[in-house]
Amino acid sequence: METGEVRTRATDLPREPGVYQFQAGETTLYVGKAVDLRSRVRSYTDPRSTRIRGMVDRAETIDFAVTDTETQALLLEANLIKRNQPRYNVRLTDDKSYPLVQLTDHEVPRITVTRDPEEGAIAYGPFTDKGRVETVVKALREVYGARGCSDHKYEGRERPCLDYEMGLCSAPCTGEIGVESYLEDVASVRRFFEGETGVLADPLEREMEAAAQEAAFERAANLRDELEAVRAFHGDGESAVSSRSADGTTDVLAAAIEGDIARVARLHSENGQLVDRSRHRLDRPSIETGNGNSGEGAAEATDGFGSTPATVLSAFLTQYYAERDLPDVVLLAEQPTDEDVVAWLETQGVSVRVPSAGREARLVELALKNARRRSGRDNELAALGDRLGIDRPDRIEGFDVSHAGGRDVVGSNVCFVDGSADTAAYRRKKLPEQNDDYESMRKLIRWRATRAVEGRDDRPDPDLLLVDGGEGQLGAAMDALSAVGWDVPVVGLAKADEIVITPDGPRDWPSDATELHLLQRVRDEAHRFAVQYHQSLRDEVSTVLDEVPGVGPETRRRLLRRFGSVENVRSASIADLTDVDGVGEATAETIRSRL
Incomplete structure (x- = not known):
């Protein structure tokens, strides 16, 4: 793209915050954010480095998206980098993007929190606080009955599912509400995400006051918490400061670069105690080398083209915390080059520091040593191989089985590559119904092994298999491997x-x-994935509670609202059960014995 073309395109852009993309055909070369799109893109008419000039020369078009705030531009940039993997951006591999809320393109739309919206869906976001988003979506479903089930589950139902019993869905699938009325409720949901807070806050406040008058104080407290989340949702671009303990959590980050790979070491402490360590790989921009003068280096650091540890930290911070809770304090080996990243963290209540002395400086030095170390015994993968007497297990697959008393038996197969989850390689399997964990694990491993030996699995063979369980599960897995002839540790x-x-x-x-x-x-992760699949299949929650004498539909609804799931009801004490309206000691004893 010629300089004149860049100037012409920049003139057409608005003077608003947003994200811009340099593209060559369908390929995204570079993603950047801007407080003023027109001014920022115009700066590329005079590239200050050979690398930036090379990117501009390759580009054919410039696309852009306007956002309401600088924070939204920051998060959208991180999402687009994760999705498109542009070669001129620093990229954190094997990580997540920020959550969005989508209303699907369906005759009866469903609402979900997602990181990868379906084609044709109306998406809102991105958002920084996944917990708050989920709270708001749950409140919207309680007030407006928006469905959350998959289209597959929606089709062909003969009776409403558990969500209807729990007051989370108005059950358009079985005609409990007409499509026209349902769409009116969905329109209210859309109005909320478009900024009309009162659409949700007002009914929640009325319900909270009614619960308080009825002395249902626990319900009133839950509604109060939901109301606070709803009222904070639209404030300051969804960047309200969180309340955190001064003696809470600390992340210590340092970056090191070796060839085309950058690594960030993270130390995590809670209440002053170091509890976790991890290393993360980032791919640097695969672009031509500049001439190395200081002016050029400054331009590269600003644009994300640079190869300094400070630039790597800037890229890492937004991409790493996409789906994680933010710590109270972030200690850094160097000041990030992107001031917007630091500003965003501080608006979230995170204290960002670059210590120069004392205990904090020693922690940073330790993180630097972790970032600089090469593969060897100190590396968790190499150390794992040494412990087990096998080659370094770069690819690990995990397996677990989940069921409810032998019903809806499912198995999970997750995959970690280079120490990070590779969700694209996850698989799951529905297994024969039987209350035998060992036999279920044997069938699950045999299924995986058979597919591998027969060449029907498109994934590479793993270096190590991990089963969730003890000697019984391991013995079953070894039996399956031996029977099929698949030689994997x-x-x-x-x-x-x-x-x-x-x-x-x-x-x-x-x-x-x-x-x-x-x-x-x-x-x-194998356990989480198995339980998630099991819960998506089973319909035993309402059936089990239906069979308990003295528990009618309303009491069942109260139990599930109070405890959240049948598993929590099962583990509740008699005192906890009798706290629920309509449940006396006799009914509580019956629930305990039947579940």
Whole structure:
């Protein structure tokens, strides 16, 4: 693209905050954010580095999107970088984007929180606080009955699902509400996301006051919390300051660069105690080398083209915290080049510091040592291989089984590559109904092994298999591997004592061993994925409670609203159960015995 073309295109842009993209055909070359789109894009008519000039020369078009605030521009930039992986941006690999809320393109739209909106959906966001977004969406569903089920579950239902019983959906699937009336409610949902806070706040406030008058104080307190989240949702671009303890959580970050790979080391402490360590890889921009003068370097740092640790930290901060809770304090080895990133963190109540002395400086130095270390015994993957006597397990697959008393039995198969979750390689399997965890694990591993041996699985063979469980689950997995003839190392991780179970016997590793933390992450993700799939399939919650004498539809609804799931009802004490309106001691005893 010639300089004149850039100037002409810039003249057509608004003087508002937003995001711009340099593109070559369908390929996104670079994504940037701007407080003033016109001024920012116009600056590319006089590139101050060879690298930037090379990008502009390759570009064919410039696309843009206007945002309401600078914070939204910052988050949208991070989302687009994660989605498009432009070669001229610093990119954090194997990570998530910021959450959005979508209303799907369906005759009866559903509402969901997502990071990858469906084609044709109306999407709102992105947002920084996933917990707040989920609270608001739940409140909208309670007030307006917007459905959250998949289209597959929506079609062909003969009776309303549990969401209807819990007051989260008006059940258009079975005609409990007409399509026209449902769409009117969806229009109210859209009005809320377009800025009309009262559409949701007013009915919540009325319900809260009614609950207080009826002495339903727990319900009133829950509604109060929802109301606070709703009222804060539209304030300052959804960037209200969170209340955090001064002695809470601290993340220490440092970056190091080696060739085309940058690594960021993260130390995490809680109440002054170091509780976690991790390293993360970022791909640097694959672009031509500039002439190296100081003026050019300054331009590169500003635009995200630079190769300094400070620039890497700028890219890392927004992309890493896309789906994670922010810490109270972030300690950095260097000041990030992007001032907007620091400003955003501070508006979220995070204290950002670059310490020069004392304990905080020693933590930063430790993070720097972690960032600079090469693969070896200190690396969690290499250390795991050494512990198990195998090659470095770059690719680990985790397995778990979930069911409810032998019903709706499902298995999960998650994948971690280079220590990070590779969600595109996740698989799940519905298994025969049986109340036998060992046999279910045997069938799950045999399914994976058979597909691999017969060449029906499009994924590479893993370096290590991890089963969630102890000796029984490991034995079942080994039986399946032997029967199929798939030669892959396998271990188990028992949840109760965090003991690693190997074919040679149990291994009690130190609780602070990074290789143990890696196995725990894989195990926990396999468990989460299995439980999520199981919950999406089962319809046993309402059935089980329906069978309990003394529990009618209204009492069941109160129980589920109070405890959130049948599992929580099952684990509740008699005192907790009798706190629910309509549940006396006799009914509580019956619930405990039947569940």
